Amino acid sequence: MAVVMRSLLLGTMAISIGGAAGPAVPPVIDGVAPVLAPATWKRPVGFAIQLGSQAIASGPDAWLAPSPERAWAALAASNATNRQAARWKLARALIARGRGAEARGVLEVMQADEPDLGLTEMFQLASGAARAEAGDAVGTLAALGPRASGADRLAANAEACAWRLWAFSAIGDPGAAVGQLHCALPAVMRRPVAARAPFLLAAARAGITLGRAGAVSAFLRSLPADKAAADLVRGEAALSMGDVPAALRLLGRVANAGSHGQQARARIGMLVAEMRRGPVTPGLAAAVDRLAFTWRGDETERRTLRLSYAIGQQLHDLRRSLAAGAALLRYFPASGADVPMIAELRTELAAGLSLDSAMPIADAAGLYWDYRDLAPAGAAGDFLVAQLADRLQEKGLYARAGDLLRHQLLNRARDIAQGPLSSRVASLFILAGDPAQALSVLRQTEATVYPDDMRWNRQRVEAVALYKLGRLNEAMAVLQDVPDGAAVRAEIYWSVHNWSALAGESLPLLPNSPRLSDVEQAVVLRYAVALAMLGREPGLWSLRLRYETAFAGTKSAATFALLTGDLASLDPELLTRAMVAIPSASPAGAIGNLFDAPLPRLKV
Numbered sequence: 001m002a003v004v005m006r007s008l009l010l011g012t013m014a015i016s017i018g019g020a021a022g023p024a025v026p027p028v029i030d031g032v033a034p035v036l037a038p039a040t041w042k043r044p045v046g047f048a049i050q051l052g053s054q055a056i057a058s059g060p061d062a063w064l065a066p067s068p069e070r071a072w073a074a075l076a077a078s079n080a081t082n083r084q085a086a087r088w089k090l091a092r093a094l095i096a097r098g099r100g101a102e103a104r105g106v107l108e109v110m111q112a113d114e115p116d117l118g119l120t121e122m123f124q125l126a127s128g129a130a131r132a133e134a135g136d137a138v139g140t141l142a143a144l145g146p147r148a149s150g151a152d153r154l155a156a157n158a159e160a161c162a163w164r165l166w167a168f169s170a171i172g173d174p175g176a177a178v179g180q181l182h183c184a185l186p187a188v189m190r191r192p193v194a195a196r197a198p199f200l201l202a203a204a205r206a207g208i209t210l211g212r213a214g215a216v217s218a219f220l221r222s223l224p225a226d227k228a229a230a231d232l233v234r235g236e237a238a239l240s241m242g243d244v245p246a247a248l249r250l251l252g253r254v255a256n257a258g259s260h261g262q263q264a265r266a267r268i269g270m271l272v273a274e275m276r277r278g279p280v281t282p283g284l285a286a287a288v289d290r291l292a293f294t295w296r297g298d299e300t301e302r303r304t305l306r307l308s309y310a311i312g313q314q315l316h317d318l319r320r321s322l323a324a325g326a327a328l329l330r331y332f333p334a335s336g337a338d339v340p341m342i343a344e345l346r347t348e349l350a351a352g353l354s355l356d357s358a359m360p361i362a363d364a365a366g367l368y369w370d371y372r373d374l375a376p377a378g379a380a381g382d383f384l385v386a387q388l389a390d391r392l393q394e395k396g397l398y399a400r401a402g403d404l405l406r407h408q409l410l411n412r413a414r415d416i417a418q419g420p421l422s423s424r425v426a427s428l429f430i431l432a433g434d435p436a437q438a439l440s441v442l443r444q445t446e447a448t449v450y451p452d453d454m455r456w457n458r459q460r461v462e463a464v465a466l467y468k469l470g471r472l473n474e475a476m477a478v479l480q481d482v483p484d485g486a487a488v489r490a491e492i493y494w495s496v497h498n499w500s501a502l503a504g505e506s507l508p509l510l511p512n513s514p515r516l517s518d519v520e521q522a523v524v525l526r527y528a529v530a531l532a533m534l535g536r537e538p539g540l541w542s543l544r545l546r547y548e549t550a551f552a553g554t555k556s557a558a559t560f561a562l563l564t565g566d567l568a569s570l571d572p573e574l575l576t577r578a579m580v581a582i583p584s585a586s587p588a589g590a591i592g593n594l595f596d597a598p599l600p601r602l603k604v
Contacts, residue, residue, distance in 0.1 A: 056121045103126070141164065208233070244277055251267075362395075435465035510527065
């Protein structure tokens with residue numbers, strides 16, 4: 001509506017200045033033909049000074065103006081000298097008749113032509129009133145609230161207090177709303193009876209929320225003849241005071257005879273009353289879900305979500321509670337009433353994701369992903385994510401663990417903290433059979449200058465990802481300046497059965513200790529396999545002389561004797577069994593398990 005109003009105002013301005021001849025019609029862009037004023041038009045100036053010199057109105061007389069029809073006619077006949085004054089009369093006329101959305105459009109055009117208008121108290125008051133009539137409580141407080149420009153000068157203005165009272169009540173801040181009441185009453189009571197209702201109802205609802213339901217009747221005596229509005233507040237007051245039968249009777253009348261919005265608010269009140277009469281039934285929970293599905297926006301949805309949260313707590317349904325709490329947090333301004341609920345939800349979410357939780361790990365991961373904005377902040381939240389990733393990895397859900405930690409990597413970790421985390425995330429994607437994602441993670445975090453140890457570890461993981469993608473030359477290039485790159489290269493050559501290259505890389509890795517660890521045994525035995533495959537019998541005899549004593553008494557002694565014995569007696573079947581018997585410990589160290597990961601699937 002505000003956009004349409006601006007277009008109409010610009011069109012009126014062009015007609016009143018340009019006359020019938022007017023400029024050529026500009027081209028239509030995206031279905032909209034912009035209205036351009038002739039080159040002789042000059043920006044209106046000076047009205048801000050005139051408006052700023054006027055006394056600030058303190059009641060509904062601020063909006064006394066001719067009818068909108070007469071104001072439109074005056075605007076059409078205006079010129080550059082009096083156009084802002086004509087617009088101002090139109091805006092006041094629209095506010096006086098409750099057409100705030102249209103008035104907002106007029107005021108925005110005025111301020112676009114003369115930005116200094118935003119510094120005048122009357123213009124700020126009009127902006128706040130127009131936004132309130134359009135249902136924009138947050139915008140009203142932006143124009144008139146405690147932090148708004150000129151708020152100190154409007155702090156004691158009765159008209160401004162009245163609109164602030166309505167806005168604070170609408171966003172769920174009853175304490176601030178009641179705080180405006182004494183200041184607002186003169187402006188409210190000077191209005192016609194029918195026009196008082198929005199302010200009196202806002203004050204009554206704030207009083208109910210604060211537990212002062214007994215005082216609400218004072219506000220209801222002067223309400224207009226709209227019985228549904230009064231019955232709605234009376235029913236809510238009765239509910240607040242614990243009189244459930246009276247509440248159901250009053251709210252039931254509104255649910256049958258009120259407006260659409262009043263009926264929705266009455267139904268949520270009746271559902272609250274039903275819940276107070278006994279335990280939650282499936283029918284009650286379903287009714288709340290239907291109302292939550294069919295009604296969006298305003299305080300009714302907020303109350304529906306709070307009731308859904310209460311049902312979830314009573315039924316120990318964590319997902320329902322989280323869904324309601326997350327919607328409140330995401331789509332409504334925070335209020336003091338929601339703080340304990342959010343704290344409780346964070347505690348429950350953390351308990352559901354902890355290591356000793358009975359919740360299946362797949363469900364826990366989905367729960368966190370859907371409601372991660374409710375997770376604890378800071379170090380506690382990071383620890384929770386790390387625990388969840390550990391549980392996912394233990395269950396072999398590598399891709400989900402990688403997605404979880406990638407979010408932390410790109411949104412939480414900074415600078416060199418990305419180094420070890422990026423290596424872990426890339427490793428998880430390799431284990432999941434998606435080395436392309438591993439490379440993507442490493443590329444996204446390569447701008448930081450990491451310490452050598454972090455950089456070398458990232459390069460080792462990158463080399464494995466490149467090997468898994470079949471890019472062996474690139475993998476070898478990445479390992480060129482890594483101190484223990486020979487061990488990783490040897491692992492790659494072992495995996496691809498490049499016996500000649502394996503023999504060359506393994507020779508410097510051969511151990512000198514008299515007692516061999518599993519890793520050292522694997523290095524020697526793999527070297528023996530390479531020599532056997534290449535038919536280098538002298539090398540095998542030399543190897544036997546060097547390590548025969550070290551292998552004596554180990555589980556691999558028979559395998560070593562077979563591989564370093566007479567090549568003529570080593571047939572393919574025996575060689576295969578010998579290779580299977582080699583210790584599984586990888587010379588590549590911490591990344592050795594990555595070589596056992598599945599290869600990526602070919603895309604068809």
